[in-house]
Amino acid sequence: MAAIQLYCPFCGQKLSIETEALRVQTTCPRCAKSFVPIDAIPRDQTLPAIKVSGVVDAEAPPPPAEAKAPAKKPSSLAGQVDTILLPPNGGPLPIVTGAQRPAAPEPAPKEFAQEPAPTTATNALPAPTAPPVLDGPTLIRTAPPEPTANAPEKADALAATVPVDPPAPEPPAVAPKTLEVTVPAAPSVETTAPAASEDLPQVASDGLAATVTAEPEAPAVIPPPPPKPAPTESAIPAELAACASTLLGSVRVSGSKALGFEHVALVAALAAVLSIVLLVVTNVGALRVLGAFFGTITLAAVLLAGAAFWLVRSRRDASAPPALSQRARLALIGGVVGSLALGSAITGILAATTGGPGELLHANHLPPPKLPPKPELPPEQRADFKLKREGHVFVNGGLLHVPPKFRSDDGAFDLYMHFHGNTNLVEESATSAGLNALVYTVNLGNGSGPYEDKYSVVGVLDQTIEKIQDTAKKQGLRDARVRRVALGSWSAGYGALAKLLDITKNVERIDSVLVLDGIHAAYLDPKAKTVDPVRLSPFLRFAKLASEGKRLFTITHSNIGGTEYASSAESADALLREVGAERAPAQATPPRVTTKTALAAFNKGAQETRLEQTTEGKKGGLHVRGYSGQTPDQHMAHLVQMSVTVLPELAERWKE
Incomplete structure (x- = not known):
């Protein structure tokens, strides 16, 4: 099937179109624009012929062998293949078959060229007709030429009509061409055809030949592809x-x-x-x-x-x-x-x-859901119904005490462990503060050394808690088990806290730490008063947890100084700096305590010694309060008044 090579009129894309689709709307695959291919073919381009199934008249008998036209040099297009000439007006492509072609007259012999031959009624040939007018594409079919001596000339004439790609820039002038239509002629019976005129030369062939002189055509030239345009919005x-x-x-x-x-x-x-x-x-x-x-x-x-x-x-x-x-x-x-x-x-x-x-x-400012109050259990159904509350029980180097108002319905209890301080004073302070927990007090003597030595052993805290839990069961607490643990110290008792807080497992179990005028550390530079961060590191890790709201860490300190180690005030300042908290002036006086042991704890004549607050720093669960005073009684006041300073915070945190 013949195909035509042409270029897209919009983007210059080279396309191959079948001859049957020349008049069908086609979309360019490059620019996606539609056009009719025949409109994009240059008017001077020659297209390949469309093969036609029609033949010449089958009824016409072959010419007699004795009737031959005089020999003459064949036209240059005598052996050319089928050719379609495009019409200038873009009309349809008519196909000329044998039945539609006008019959050409039979050439007469030379001796009868000047006289018209008589015709009969049965075998008369039609009179010569005018050359066909090529108004539109016409299919010109010629019989294959017989081998002659001038075959190279015919080959040259045929090559001149074949499109060349790329074309020559300036095609040479072409002489007028003679187009031939050859059909088998009817047998001549006692007839003579008039002589052909000078405008219609005759060509030697097996049949009649009608010769038409056409306007000279320029060689088929395919224009070079136009330059690719810049991409448009549609491209x-x-x-x-x-x-x-x-x-x-x-x-x-x-x-x-x-x-x-x-x-x-x-x-x-x-x-x-x-x-x-x-x-x-x-x-x-x-x-x-x-x-x-x-x-x-x-x-x-x-x-x-x-x-x-x-x-x-x-x-x-x-x-x-x-x-x-x-x-x-x-x-x-x-x-x-x-x-x-x-x-x-x-x-x-x-x-x-x-x-x-x-x-x-x-x-949306919705209030938190209110939990229904727990039903009040009768005393005989509570786990502490048979718990002994009098006296003290010695447990692993310390004394365990059950406050009179302690209560546990299911056997779970909180534990407050205090290091260094009068046992009765600590127990009365916990009761006065309303702390619902068992109280465990340890006193190992003066100085922080004994506390550091005993509680530097890994696992000593777990061992002590287990023994306290077993003792509570023996004292009558059904299903006794420790729930939350708080550590407290006064003065030299901070040594136990420093060792216990240095173990990660202990920190995970400890909920709160209370320090009463007791955190001390060595100086890195005594002149610059730089506190050793290594000695403060256990307290610093817990202070960071408290500043994030995960723990409770409350500290009180006095202004006692002038020693070879950092005072409790200097140590508290270092902790505040590390967590990014600042002090602020504060003027407050804690309430006076009136418990029997608290009043007897002071020296005679010093019963009216009371704490006077001067500064305060707070961030999250970290709370530091500074008090004035540099005397021993003012140092003792931190322990005596713990029921109105640090223990109420713990009681509030553990309140159910």
Whole structure:
């Protein structure tokens, strides 16, 4: 089937069109514009012939062998193949068959050239007719020439009519051509045809020949392709579609099935939903940031994959240039940036409007749900119904005491362990503060050394707690088990706390620490009063937990100084600096205590010694209070008045 090579009139793309589709609207695969191919063919181009099934008249008998035309040099187009001349007005392509061609007269012999031959009624030939007018495309069929001596000349004439690609810049002038139509002639019976005129020369052939002189035609010239125009707005989607088609073309899933952009969009949409759900339901800052980040990325991926899927489906273009043009690159970058901006806006709006369940509850100012009060159990059903509360019980180097108002319904109890201080004073202070816990007091003598030596052994805290728990069971507490633990110290008792807080396992079990004028450390530089951070490191780790609200760490200190080691005030200042807390002036006087042991603890004449607060620093669960005074009685006042300074904070924290 013949095909025509032509160029797209819009972008110059070279195309191959079948002859049967010359008048069918065609879409250029490059610029995606439609046109009729025959309108894009130059008027001076010669097209290959369309093979025609029609033949010459079958009823016409072959000419007699004795009737031959005089020999004459055949025309230059005598052996040319079938040719179609395009009409100038773009009309239909008529096909001239044997039945439609006018019959040419039989040439007469030379001796009868001057007289008209008589004709009969039965075998009369039609009179010579005028040459056919070539108004439109005409199919000219010629019989194959017989081998003659002038075959090279015919070959040259045939080559002159074949289109050449690329064409010569200046085609040479061509002489007028003679077009021949040859059909089998009817047998001549006693007839003579009139002599042909000078305008209609005759050609030797097996039949009659009708010769028509046509206007000279220039050789068929195919113009060079026009320069490629700059990409227009309609060509940019075609370029993007071609790049999108090749982006995932090499990826194969399940053998031969290609991964498509619709699959990418579906997976990205699922990931976006999960990210948004994580952003909405969580209150954790890191998880919300993670959800917002992945939500933005996945939403942008959904938009980009959807756009690529639409481009590939709507513009199937396999001939787009491999490299994107400048405008196409700018369009691609703009699409990516716009998708990211839209995804970021969506996740930002969701983050601002949701804020997690906890934030929503706080924003709506909803009160916390009220738990129904526990039903009051009768005394005989409580776990402490048979618990002995009088006296002290010696346990692992300390004394265990059950306050009179201690209560446990199920056997669980809190434990306050105090190091260094009058046992009765500590017990009365806990009772006065309303602390619902068992009280364990340890006194190992003066100085912090004995406390450091005993409690530097790993596991001593767990051993002591287990023995206290077993003792409570023996004292009558049913199902006795320790729930929360608090450590307290006064003066030299800080040595036990320094060793116990230096063990990570102990820190995980200890809930609160109370220090009464007792944290001391060595100097790194005595002149600069720089406190040794290594000696403070156990207290510093617990202070950081307290500043975050995870623990309770309350400290009181006096202004006693002038020693070779850091005072309790200097140690407290170092802790505040490390956690980023600051002191503020404070003027407060704790209430006076009136318990029997507290009044007897002071020297005679010093019963009216009371703490006078001057500064205060607080951050989270870390609370530091500074008091004036440098005398021993003022140092003792921190222990005596613990029931109105540090123990109420612990009782409030442990209140159920």
